[in-house]
Amino acid sequence: MDPLSLTASVAGLLSLTIDVTEILSKYIRSVKKAEPESLELRQELCSLCEVLKQLDQFLDGENGPPPRFKDTSALFTSIQTCHATLNSLSTIVQKLPKESSEKKWYRKLIWCLQRDGKMDTIATIRRCIQIFQFSLTIEGCDVLSKTLDEVLVNRETQLNTSKNVTEIVELVKKIQTDLDKKGSLHDSQMSQLHQRHMADERQKLLEWIGGSTNPSSNHNRAMAQREPETGLWFLESDDFSGWIKSPGLLWLHGILLCSTIIEAVKELCSDGTAGKLAYFYFNFQDFQNDSHKEDLSMSALLRSLLRQLCANEPTLPDPVQAICTRHRGTGSNPTHEELTSALDAVIYHLATDVYIILDALDEFPENTNNAQRKKLLKWITLMVDGRFQNLHILTTSRKEWDIDAALGNLANGGLSIQGSxxxxxxxxxxxxxxxxxxxxxxxxxxxxxxxxxxxxxxxxxxxxxxxxxxxxxxxxxxxxSSIRQALTELPETLDETYERILNAIPRTNKVDARSILQWLVYSKRPLTLEEVADAAVLRPGDDPSDPDELCNLSEVLRICRSLVTLSTEKQTEKHFTRRGYLEVEVVRFAHFSVLEYLTSGRSAYFSVSATEAHNYIGECSISVLLQLDQPSQSNKDADARPVTEYAAQYWHKHVCEVEKVTGGLSKISDSAYRFLGETSPRCFLRWLQIFDPRDSIKEDIFRFFAPPRPTAYFPLFYSSLLGLKHATRRLIKSGADVNQQIPGYVSALHIAAEKGHYEIAQILLKSGADVNQQTPGYGSALHAAAKRGHYEIAQILLESGADANRWAKDYGTPLECGVANQHLSICQLLIDHGADVNAATTHGNGSVLLAALERLGPSTLHSVEIVQLLLTHGANVSARTARGWGGERTALDLASAKGFLGIVQLLLDKGADINAPGRYQVGTALQAASAYGHLEVVRLLLDKGADINAPGGINVGTALQAASACGNLKIVRLLLDKGADINAPGGINVGTALQAASAYGLLEVIRLLLDKGADINAPGRYQVGTALQEASARDQVETVQLLLEQGADVNAPAGRKGTALQTACARGAVQMVQLLLKHGADVNAWTDYLWPPGHHGREEPSTALQCALVDDRADIVELLIEYGADMNATNENDRTALDLAKEWGKEESIKVLVERGATERDAVSD
Structure with a gap:
C-alpha cells in the first residue's frame, strides 16, 4: 500500500466517522431513552475518532507516514473493513430523525439495527480500534525514541563529559532495545488479529451462503433411530466399493440406508485428503410446513452443498466469494444459475474426490411450484454427464416413475435394496x-x-x-392367545395397516383424532405437543375462551399411535415464539407413507381435502384471535393458549389457500373481513403485539429498521399485505381510505406491490389509490415492484400513470431498482414507458449503466442483456463511477476488465473514449483488459486505435507493464508486436515491464522481454528498483539466476530498498545471498537512507552486513564476513554493525560479530 493512499484512506475514514457520530448523537438526544446498544455504539465511534485523529497526525507529518505503515497489510485491511462498516452505518443513520420537532412516534423509532446487527457493528469497530492502537502505540514509541535520541546527540556534543547525559543515553538505549522487542511482538499480534478477523469474516460468509438449512439435524435424527449394525452388509458390497472408487451416480431404491452410508463416507473423508463429503436430506415433514418450504428448494440444496464443500478450505473460492459480495447485505438471494456455476467451479477445482449424498428424492413432492423436483432431477443428470472426474453422487428414493425415468438409465436401473x-x-x-x-x-x-x-x-x-x-x-x-391371534391376522400392506390403526381409535376420540391429523397435514409449520393438544379440541365457530384441553399431553400420542412421533428439537426462526428459542417437543408424522395415505382419499373418514382442512384450521385460528377482544382475564387466557401464537402468525395463510380455490366467496373470507374490519381496535392491536406480519417481510431495509408499531387501526394496509382479496374489497366498500399510511411506513398499494399481490393492486388502483404516493426511505409502489421483479404489477402501475422517473432516496429511480436486481423484463418495461437511462443514481455508481456494468460476471443473470438494453436506449458512455477504493472508472474500463467483448464493441460504437484514463488507481480500458488477460478485448481495442503507451494511474502502468505484471504472455507478445514501448518507465508503484515481471518471477514473460530488447539495468523510480533488485526483494531465485546470466548489473545503484544483495540479506534469503556473492556482488556497498523490506527499527542500516541484522541471520553474517564484509563500517549515524545488533537485540548476530572481532562505534573512533 503506498503512503499517499494510506494517508487518504485514514483521512476519509476519520471524516466519515465524525459524520456518523454526529448524526447518531442527535438521534440519542432527540429520544427520551435511547437503547443501551445505541449508547455503546456512540462510545465506540468516539473512541474510533480519537484513534484515527492520532493516526492522521502521524501520517500527515513532515516526513510522511512512518515506515511500518507502508508494509502493514493488516492495517490497510482493517481500514477497508472499518470503512465498509461505517458506510453501511452511515446509510442507516441518515434515516434517523434530524429535527427535534418530528413526531413523537418517529423519535422513538427503534432505529436501524436489530440488536444482533448493532452488536456485530460494535464488535467490528472494536477489532479495528484494537489494530489501529497497536500500530499507533509502536509507531509513537518509535517517533518518541527518535526524537529523544536527536536531543541526546545534541546534548552529548555540548556536554561531552556529562555523566548525566551518559546515563540518559544508556537509558534510551535500553528503551530502544525494549521497543525493538515490542516491535516484533507488535508484528506478531497484528498478524494474529488480522488472521482472527479474517477467520471470523470467513465463518460469517459460510453461514450466509449455507442459508437456514442444516442437514445435520435430519442426519442426527436418522442416526438416533438407526439400529446398530444396520446396513453394514451394503458397506461391504462391491456396489458400494465401486461407487467409492469410480466417479458417477449410484441410485438406491427400496429400503434406505442413507445415514449408515453418510457415516461411512464421513470416516473415509475424515482427514480431508481422501475426499470431501456433502449431503442433504429431503424431508417431507419440512416441505408440508410453510416455514420450511424454502429448505426443500433447489436453492437450499445448492447453498447447503456449497457450505459443506467450502467448510475446511483455507479461503473461500472466488465464485463463492463473488456471490457473497453481490448478495450478502443487500437483501437479495443468489440465482439458480449463480449457485450452480459456483458449485461447478468448486467441485472442478477441488484436488480430491467429492462425494454428494442425497436422501429421499421421492419426499421432494412432484407437484410443487416451479417444478422443483423436475429441476432437481435435471440437475443430477447434468452433474454426472462426464464433466467431472472427481464427482460421486449417491441418491436414495422409492422407485417412482419420474425418478426412474430421469435416473434409471444413468444408474443402470438403480440398485434395489431387497433380499436376505x-x-x-x-x-x-x-x-x-x-x-x-x-x-x-x-x-x-x-x-x-x-x-x-x-x-x-x-x-x-x-x-x-x-x-x-x-x-x-x-x-x-x-x-x-391375543398375540397368537394378532400374528395370524397381520395386514399385508401399509394401507391396510393404517386403516386398521385408524379404525381401532375409540369412537369417543375419533373427532379429536381427525382434528389432530388435519392440523398435522396442513399446518404451516411444525407444531409442538402443547399446540396439537390444544388444537385437537378447537372447533370452528366455537367459543374457545374456556378450552376443554386434553387431560394429558400424552393422549395425543396414544390416540394417534404408530402414526406420529415426538422429537425434541431446538426452535429456530422457523417456529420462533415470544418465549424465545427453547427446546420443544414437536409432533411429526412417523413416515412419509402416513402423509400419503391421509391425503390420498383412501380413508373414508380421516381423508380430508386441502381446501376443507385450510378452512377448518383458519376458522379455528380466527376464533382464537377474536378472544383477544374479551375482558382482561379472558384476554390473558386466550393469550396463554399454546395455539394462540400459531393462530396469530398463520391464520391468513389458510384463508389465502381457500381463496385460491373459491376466489374469495367463502365463509372463511367473511370471517377474515370481520376480524380485520369489524373487530375492536383493542383486539386488532393485541394481534399485532403477538405477531406483526411486517416482521416477516424479507426486505433489506428491515434488517436495520424495525417499523414503528401501529398505535391505531389500519385494517386495509394489513389486508393488502396479507393478500386477502375479499377483505380488501369489503374494507374499501366500508369506507377505508385507500391512501392511508401507517405513520413512517407505506401505503396499502406500496405493500401490495412489494409482496406481489396483483389482484390486490388492481382493486386499490380501481378504488383511487395514488399511484405515485411515496414515503421517505421506501420509495413508491413502482420502486417496490421494480425491486422485487413483479412485472405485471409494474405494468399496471405504469398504465395507471406511475412516474417511471420518480426519484427516491436510497433507491434512485425505478430503473435503478430494476438494474440493481437484474430484472431484465422490468428494465425493458420501464424504458418503454419513458424511464431516463441517464438519471442520477443513489449509491455512487455514476449512472445506471455503470451500476449494471459493476454487476457483470460470468454467472450473473441478465446483466449483459441489461447493459445492451441501456446502451441501445442512449445511456451515457462517458459517465464515471464515484471515487472509491479503486478510483474512478469508466464504462469501457469496467467492461474491458471483465472481458465482455460484445459490450466493449457496443460501447465503442456508441462513442466511448477509447483512451479515457481512469483516475487515482485505475487506468485505461486497454490497461484493464491487459491486466485481466482478455486477449480478444485487447485486439479489439488496439484495432480501434487505443494508445498502446498511455501511462496508468498510481498502481497501474502502461498496458505492457500491466500484462507483464500479471503474466499474460500472449498479450505481452501482441503488445510488443504492435509497438509497445518496452522500456517505458512506470508510476509510483509500477516499474518497467521487465521490472514488473521480475518482481513476480514470471520467467516466460521475462525471457520474451529480454529477447525483444528490454533494458535489463533500467533504473527504478519511486518505490521500484531495477529488475534484479525487484526479483531479489521477493526471493525469486530462478529469476535472479536468469537476469544475472543475461548481464544484469549485480551492483546497480540502489534506491530505498538497497542493492540486490542488501535486500536479500534483509529478507534472510541465504540462497539468494550466496548466488549474488558468487556473481560479484559488492559486499561493502553503502546506501544512504536505506529502508529494506522487513526493517522496522529506529536506525537505518547502510550495508549488506547491517541489513542481515534485520532478521538476525547469523549464518548470513558469517557468509558476508567470509566474503570480506567490513564489520566496522558505519551507517549515516556512524553506528557499526555491532552497535545496531545490540540496539536491536539481535543476540545470535552479536555472538558472531564479537567472535569475529567487530567493535562498537567508540572503539572505531579511537
Whole structure:
C-alpha cells in the first residue's frame, strides 16, 4: 500500500466517522431513552475518532507516514473493513430523525439495527480500534525514541563529559532495545488479529451462503433411530466399493440406508485428503410446513452443498466469494444459475474426490411450484454427464416413475435394496424390540419370540415401516392367545395397516383424532405437543375462551399411535415464539407413507381435502384471535393458549389457500373481513403485539429498521399485505381510505406491490389509490415492484400513470431498482414507458449503466442483456463511477476488465473514449483488459486505435507493464508486436515491464522481454528498483539466476530498498545471498537512507552486513564476513554493525560479530 493512499484512506475514514457520530448523537438526544446498544455504539465511534485523529497526525507529518505503515497489510485491511462498516452505518443513520420537532412516534423509532446487527457493528469497530492502537502505540514509541535520541546527540556534543547525559543515553538505549522487542511482538499480534478477523469474516460468509438449512439435524435424527449394525452388509458390497472408487451416480431404491452410508463416507473423508463429503436430506415433514418450504428448494440444496464443500478450505473460492459480495447485505438471494456455476467451479477445482449424498428424492413432492423436483432431477443428470472426474453422487428414493425415468438409465436401473441382507437387518430390529418396551414381556417365551420374528420377517417384504407398525400393535397384546391371534391376522400392506390403526381409535376420540391429523397435514409449520393438544379440541365457530384441553399431553400420542412421533428439537426462526428459542417437543408424522395415505382419499373418514382442512384450521385460528377482544382475564387466557401464537402468525395463510380455490366467496373470507374490519381496535392491536406480519417481510431495509408499531387501526394496509382479496374489497366498500399510511411506513398499494399481490393492486388502483404516493426511505409502489421483479404489477402501475422517473432516496429511480436486481423484463418495461437511462443514481455508481456494468460476471443473470438494453436506449458512455477504493472508472474500463467483448464493441460504437484514463488507481480500458488477460478485448481495442503507451494511474502502468505484471504472455507478445514501448518507465508503484515481471518471477514473460530488447539495468523510480533488485526483494531465485546470466548489473545503484544483495540479506534469503556473492556482488556497498523490506527499527542500516541484522541471520553474517564484509563500517549515524545488533537485540548476530572481532562505534573512533 503506498503512503499517499494510506494517508487518504485514514483521512476519509476519520471524516466519515465524525459524520456518523454526529448524526447518531442527535438521534440519542432527540429520544427520551435511547437503547443501551445505541449508547455503546456512540462510545465506540468516539473512541474510533480519537484513534484515527492520532493516526492522521502521524501520517500527515513532515516526513510522511512512518515506515511500518507502508508494509502493514493488516492495517490497510482493517481500514477497508472499518470503512465498509461505517458506510453501511452511515446509510442507516441518515434515516434517523434530524429535527427535534418530528413526531413523537418517529423519535422513538427503534432505529436501524436489530440488536444482533448493532452488536456485530460494535464488535467490528472494536477489532479495528484494537489494530489501529497497536500500530499507533509502536509507531509513537518509535517517533518518541527518535526524537529523544536527536536531543541526546545534541546534548552529548555540548556536554561531552556529562555523566548525566551518559546515563540518559544508556537509558534510551535500553528503551530502544525494549521497543525493538515490542516491535516484533507488535508484528506478531497484528498478524494474529488480522488472521482472527479474517477467520471470523470467513465463518460469517459460510453461514450466509449455507442459508437456514442444516442437514445435520435430519442426519442426527436418522442416526438416533438407526439400529446398530444396520446396513453394514451394503458397506461391504462391491456396489458400494465401486461407487467409492469410480466417479458417477449410484441410485438406491427400496429400503434406505442413507445415514449408515453418510457415516461411512464421513470416516473415509475424515482427514480431508481422501475426499470431501456433502449431503442433504429431503424431508417431507419440512416441505408440508410453510416455514420450511424454502429448505426443500433447489436453492437450499445448492447453498447447503456449497457450505459443506467450502467448510475446511483455507479461503473461500472466488465464485463463492463473488456471490457473497453481490448478495450478502443487500437483501437479495443468489440465482439458480449463480449457485450452480459456483458449485461447478468448486467441485472442478477441488484436488480430491467429492462425494454428494442425497436422501429421499421421492419426499421432494412432484407437484410443487416451479417444478422443483423436475429441476432437481435435471440437475443430477447434468452433474454426472462426464464433466467431472472427481464427482460421486449417491441418491436414495422409492422407485417412482419420474425418478426412474430421469435416473434409471444413468444408474443402470438403480440398485434395489431387497433380499436376505435386508431381512437380516429387519430381524435384528425385531430382536432388539423384543428386548425392551412392551414386547419385552415375551422375552422368556421362546416360542412366542420365534413366532414374532418369523412372521414379521416374512411379512415385511423389505418394509421397515410395516414392521414398526406391527410391533406397535403387538405391544398392546396382553396374553398369549391375543398375540397368537394378532400374528395370524397381520395386514399385508401399509394401507391396510393404517386403516386398521385408524379404525381401532375409540369412537369417543375419533373427532379429536381427525382434528389432530388435519392440523398435522396442513399446518404451516411444525407444531409442538402443547399446540396439537390444544388444537385437537378447537372447533370452528366455537367459543374457545374456556378450552376443554386434553387431560394429558400424552393422549395425543396414544390416540394417534404408530402414526406420529415426538422429537425434541431446538426452535429456530422457523417456529420462533415470544418465549424465545427453547427446546420443544414437536409432533411429526412417523413416515412419509402416513402423509400419503391421509391425503390420498383412501380413508373414508380421516381423508380430508386441502381446501376443507385450510378452512377448518383458519376458522379455528380466527376464533382464537377474536378472544383477544374479551375482558382482561379472558384476554390473558386466550393469550396463554399454546395455539394462540400459531393462530396469530398463520391464520391468513389458510384463508389465502381457500381463496385460491373459491376466489374469495367463502365463509372463511367473511370471517377474515370481520376480524380485520369489524373487530375492536383493542383486539386488532393485541394481534399485532403477538405477531406483526411486517416482521416477516424479507426486505433489506428491515434488517436495520424495525417499523414503528401501529398505535391505531389500519385494517386495509394489513389486508393488502396479507393478500386477502375479499377483505380488501369489503374494507374499501366500508369506507377505508385507500391512501392511508401507517405513520413512517407505506401505503396499502406500496405493500401490495412489494409482496406481489396483483389482484390486490388492481382493486386499490380501481378504488383511487395514488399511484405515485411515496414515503421517505421506501420509495413508491413502482420502486417496490421494480425491486422485487413483479412485472405485471409494474405494468399496471405504469398504465395507471406511475412516474417511471420518480426519484427516491436510497433507491434512485425505478430503473435503478430494476438494474440493481437484474430484472431484465422490468428494465425493458420501464424504458418503454419513458424511464431516463441517464438519471442520477443513489449509491455512487455514476449512472445506471455503470451500476449494471459493476454487476457483470460470468454467472450473473441478465446483466449483459441489461447493459445492451441501456446502451441501445442512449445511456451515457462517458459517465464515471464515484471515487472509491479503486478510483474512478469508466464504462469501457469496467467492461474491458471483465472481458465482455460484445459490450466493449457496443460501447465503442456508441462513442466511448477509447483512451479515457481512469483516475487515482485505475487506468485505461486497454490497461484493464491487459491486466485481466482478455486477449480478444485487447485486439479489439488496439484495432480501434487505443494508445498502446498511455501511462496508468498510481498502481497501474502502461498496458505492457500491466500484462507483464500479471503474466499474460500472449498479450505481452501482441503488445510488443504492435509497438509497445518496452522500456517505458512506470508510476509510483509500477516499474518497467521487465521490472514488473521480475518482481513476480514470471520467467516466460521475462525471457520474451529480454529477447525483444528490454533494458535489463533500467533504473527504478519511486518505490521500484531495477529488475534484479525487484526479483531479489521477493526471493525469486530462478529469476535472479536468469537476469544475472543475461548481464544484469549485480551492483546497480540502489534506491530505498538497497542493492540486490542488501535486500536479500534483509529478507534472510541465504540462497539468494550466496548466488549474488558468487556473481560479484559488492559486499561493502553503502546506501544512504536505506529502508529494506522487513526493517522496522529506529536506525537505518547502510550495508549488506547491517541489513542481515534485520532478521538476525547469523549464518548470513558469517557468509558476508567470509566474503570480506567490513564489520566496522558505519551507517549515516556512524553506528557499526555491532552497535545496531545490540540496539536491536539481535543476540545470535552479536555472538558472531564479537567472535569475529567487530567493535562498537567508540572503539572505531579511537
Amino acid at each position: 441382507a435386508v431381512d437380516g437387518d429387519i430381524q435384528r430390529y425385531i430382536q432388539s424390540s423384543l428386548e425392551e418396551g412392551p414386547l419385552s414381556r415375551w422375552r422368556d417365551k421362546i416360542d412366542i419370540r420365534a413366532s414374532i420374528e418369523t412372521r414379521l420377517t416374512e411379512g415385511a417384504k423389505g418394509m421397515f415401516r410395516w414392521v414398526v407398525c406391527q410391533l406397535d400393535m403387538l405391544g398392546e397384546c396382553t396374553n398369549v
